[in-house]
Amino acid sequence: MATKQRAALGLDFGTESIRALLVDLKGTELATSVVPFRHGQILETLPSSGQRLPTDYALQHPQDWIDSASEAVQQSLQKAGLPGENVISIGVDFTSCTMLPTLRDGTPMCQLEEWASHIFAWPRLWKHHGAKTQTDRLNAVARQRQEPWLARYGGIIGLEWFFPKVLEAIEEDDEVADATEVWLEAGDWFVWRLVGGSAEEIPRSTCQAGYKAMWSRASGYPSEEYFNAIDSRLSKVTREKLPGRYLSPGTSAGALCEEMASRMGLRAGTPVSTAIIDAHAGVPGAGAAEEGTLVMVLGTSSCHMLNARQEQIVPGVAGVVEDGILPGFYGYERGQAAVGDAFDWVRRLTGEARFDRLDAEARRLPPGSEGVLCLDWLNGCRTPLMDGHLRGAYQGLNLSHHAGHLYRATLEASAYGLRWIVELLRDHSVPVNRFIATGGLPHHNPLLNQIYADVLGETIEIHPSQQGPALGAAVLGALSAGEEVTGFRDAVEAMQAMANRELSPVLPQSENREAYAKCYRQYREWADSYQATT
Numbered sequence: 001m002a003t004k005q006r007a008a009l010g011l012d013f014g015t016e017s018i019r020a021l022l023v024d025l026k027g028t029e030l031a032t033s034v035v036p037f038r039h040g041q042i043l044e045t046l047p048s049s050g051q052r053l054p055t056d057y058a059l060q061h062p063q064d065w066i067d068s069a070s071e072a073v074q075q076s077l078q079k080a081g082l083p084g085e086n087v088i089s090i091g092v093d094f095t096s097c098t099m100l101p102t103l104r105d106g107t108p109m110c111q112l113e114e115w116a117s118h119i120f121a122w123p124r125l126w127k128h129h130g131a132k133t134q135t136d137r138l139n140a141v142a143r144q145r146q147e148p149w150l151a152r153y154g155g156i157i158g159l160e161w162f163f164p165k166v167l168e169a170i171e172e173d174d175e176v177a178d179a180t181e182v183w184l185e186a187g188d189w190f191v192w193r194l195v196g197g198s199a200e201e202i203p204r205s206t207c208q209a210g211y212k213a214m215w216s217r218a219s220g221y222p223s224e225e226y227f228n229a230i231d232s233r234l235s236k237v238t239r240e241k242l243p244g245r246y247l248s249p250g251t252s253a254g255a256l257c258e259e260m261a262s263r264m265g266l267r268a269g270t271p272v273s274t275a276i277i278d279a280h281a282g283v284p285g286a287g288a289a290e291e292g293t294l295v296m297v298l299g300t301s302s303c304h305m306l307n308a309r310q311e312q313i314v315p316g317v318a319g320v321v322e323d324g325i326l327p328g329f330y331g332y333e334r335g336q337a338a339v340g341d342a343f344d345w346v347r348r349l350t351g352e353a354r355f356d357r358l359d360a361e362a363r364r365l366p367p368g369s370e371g372v373l374c375l376d377w378l379n380g381c382r383t384p385l386m387d388g389h390l391r392g393a394y395q396g397l398n399l400s401h402h403a404g405h406l407y408r409a410t411l412e413a414s415a416y417g418l419r420w421i422v423e424l425l426r427d428h429s430v431p432v433n434r435f436i437a438t439g440g441l442p443h444h445n446p447l448l449n450q451i452y453a454d455v456l457g458e459t460i461e462i463h464p465s466q467q468g469p470a471l472g473a474a475v476l477g478a479l480s481a482g483e484e485v486t487g488f489r490d491a492v493e494a495m496q497a498m499a500n501r502e503l504s505p506v507l508p509q510s511e512n513r514e515a516y517a518k519c520y521r522q523y524r525e526w527a528d529s530y531q532a533t534t
Contacts, residue, residue, distance in 0.1 A: 005030070007080065008481075008498070009087050009266075010474030011069055012278060012467070013094040013187070015125065015300055016040055018065070020072035021470035022080050022087070025478060025486055027498040030082070032467055033075035037064035041125060048116035056129040059122040062100060062108040065190055066263070073264040084266040088485055090194065090256065091273040091477025093281035093469045094187030095126045097162050097212035101169070101180035104199040104243075106192055109180060120169040120176045123186055127301075129380065129388055131164035134171065138164060141229050142222075149214055149222060154317040159380065159388035162213035163234065170233045177233065183241050185212070187275030194272050195254030202244030203253035205275040209246060210321035211333055212277075217246070217322060248323050249276035250284075250479040250491055273480035276325075278469045279303030279335070282438045283325050285472030286463045287499035289492045291329065292433035294422070296460075297468060298441035298448075301382070302414075303335040304421060306432065314428040316384025326491050332430060334421045338379035339414055340441055342392070345378060346410050350403035359447055361404025362411065367454065367515040369409040371396040373522055375530060376413035384424055385531065393530060411448050412516075415455035416523040422456065436461045436503065438468030446506075454512040455520065461503035471499055 007030055012019040017037060022030040042059035045052050053059070077084055100123035101109045109121035124130075138157050142150045150157070157164065162185070170177040182199055184192075185208040192202050209215035214222050221242075227234035247253060253274045261268035282297035283305050294306045307329035311320055318333040325331030338345075343355075352358050362369075373395050380388035394409065425432050435458055442449055442462045453460045465471050478486050479494045488494040 005082060006086055006088050007082055008474040008478040009073065009090045010470040010472070010477060011090065011092045012281070012470035012473055013065065013190070014278065015095055015127070018068045018072050019467060019470045020069070020076045021467045021474055022076050022082065023471060023474045023498060025497060027501065029465065029467065031076040031080035032470070033072045033079065035068040035072040035075070037061065037068050039064055042122070046117065046119065046122070051117060051119070053119065054130060057119070058125040058128040060098065060125050062111065062123055062189070065186065066193065070263045073266065077265055084264070087266050087270060089271045089273065089477035089481040091473035091475065091480070092187060092191055092275045093278040093473040094185070094190065094275055096185060096187060096208050096277040097160055097165065098123060098126050098186040099162055099165055099183065100186060100189060101176065102182045102184065102189065104181040106189065109176060115176060115179065118173055118176045120173040124165050126160050127379070128165065129159055131168035132159060132388055134167040135159045135164040135388065137230060138167065141226065145226060145229065147222060147226055149216065149219065151313045152320050153214065154315050154384065154386065156316065156386035157214070158318060158382070158386055166237055167231060167234060170231060181241060182243060183237060191253050191272060191275045194256055194260050196257035197254065199243045203274050204244040204246050206246050206248050207276045207280055207321070207324050210324045211319040247274040248327065249274050250327070250476040252480040271477070271481040273477045276473065276476060280305055280325050280331070280333070281469040281472030281476070283307070283472060284475040284491065284495050285465065285468035285470070285499055286436045286438045287495050287501065288436055289326070289495050292431035294432050294435050296435065296437045298339055298437055298439040300340045301335060301337050302339040303333060304418070306332045306425070306430070308332060308430055312428050312430050314424055314430060316386055316424065318383050318386070332425070334383040336376065336414060336417050337382040338376060342376060342378045342410050342414070343407065346407045350406065352403055358403060358407045361402065362408035363447060365404060365408050367512045368519045369405045369412060370401070372401055372405045372409040373519065373526065374409040374413035375527060376410065376417050383421055390531065395526065411451050412455070412519065413523065414448070415452045416520050418452060419455050419520055420524065434461070435459065436463055438463040438465070440466065449506045450509070453506045453508040455516045457508050457513055459508065460506040462506065463503055464501050475499055
């Protein structure tokens with residue numbers, strides 16, 4: 001009977017909404033529910049005061065995370081016909097680096113009346129790009145001092161990361177920065193709310209800290225000397241305002257507290273996993289347990305994750321973190337800052353209401369979009385250049401071209417950027433043997449899948465679940481519940497049982513290989529010359 005069925009819960013926090021997924025221990029998806037955040041992305045004005053935000057700012061409302069998660073969980077339970085007591089575990093993935101300042105009791109600064117009108121009291125979303133000058137200075141000092149940890153990140157600190165955003169707050173609003181008692185990732189904050197406890201007990205994710213805050217298990221954060229060379233207030237942050245425990249995804253962060261159990265309709269005491277970055281959750285969600293499989297989580301932006309047994313230094317990598325994705329592996333992260341966002345921008349720019357019309361126009365065009373070439377840096381370049389200052393561009397346009405040319409050229413540019421990433425990994429002895437695509441785009445954009453396969457000259461395997469990160473979060477939640485509850489001895493067993501599905505292969509079309517090889521050379525030559533002039 002359904003009431004005896006056990007389920008793992010995965011909570012997937014995206015840019016606009018949260019997805020709650022209930023899945024049994026054999027991988028059967030029982031129910032899913034998506035609930036938008038009431039305030040969505042806060043891009044123009046503060047909700048509290050109507051104060052206008054500068055360009056490149058992107059905020060969120062922390063109450064949305066609690067309210068939407070509670071609603072999504074209750075909807076999923078109702079759809080599945082399950083009582084909350086049948087949920088055996090909770091896993092959480094979250095966009096990163098989305099971060100916020102709080103008091104030591106976890107109260108977000110923006111929810112205090114005296115700070116609600118201060119921009120930097122609010123959570124800054126991963127895509128917040130206001131910290132450009134701070135990022136430049138962090139990078140310049142790290143290079144000048146020859147900081148050894150910088151090599152793990154391909155020699156570049158990313159614009160979207162934790163410490164650029166902290167430094168931005170310190171420099172732009174020192175009153176908020178001084179009053180802040182705890183800085184933390186939103187994923188860690190939400191898990192903290194789930195399990196309760198003091199600030200000293202905050203379950204901080206080694207995934208989020210490792211990839212977005214230059215932390216390592218061996219040496220912790222960068223040294224006080226480094227931070228003092230930039231601003232002494234940064235070293236105070238690491239000494240006084242980052243309390244907590246550093247735990248790997250899939251390990252227990254604690255048990256669900258009474259307050260949140262009541263809000264969500266779940267059983268108090270339910271095991272909760274430490275958070276993981278949303279894209280990184282796509283790896284366990286895709287069942288990719290072996291070395292050398294590149295998991296591409298394709299959505300608004302993209303992240304490309306790969307596990308390897310050895311640590312290699314690769315230029316422009318967004319991070320190499322031991323146990324960062326799965327235990328026993330070095331997790332490599334790369335990605336592209338504008339993918340689905342860029343495709344949607346073309347749709348809006350050309351006045352087209354429907355993607356299927358753009359898709360039909362693009363399919364009628366040959367590889368290379370009849371001479372139209374795009375640089376896909378419409379939100380900066382995440383990897384391999386790690387430069388948020390870079391801007392996108394098109395060349396080869398004339399009056400005969402139409403919206404389909406712009407659209408296909410943008411799809412192709414995304415594929416060229418991916419090929420560049422793959423070549424860099426292979427050139428630096430990191431094996432890339434298999435490609436799995438997950439996330440929303442692979443299911444909604446078959447043309448993109450084919451272009452990726454053709455440009456790479458590789459088979460792209462599409463995971464059937466449209467809830468890849470949510471499924472991965474559920475797998476990690478089940479793992480945190482322990483073998484006595486689930487029977488899973490390790491992450492590999494959990495993934496094989498819950499996420500190992502039959503994949504749909506997209507084969508490369510050999511007749512397009514030569515055309516795309518030429519276009520890719522043009523893309524790389526243009527990228528080199530364009531970067532030199534900007």
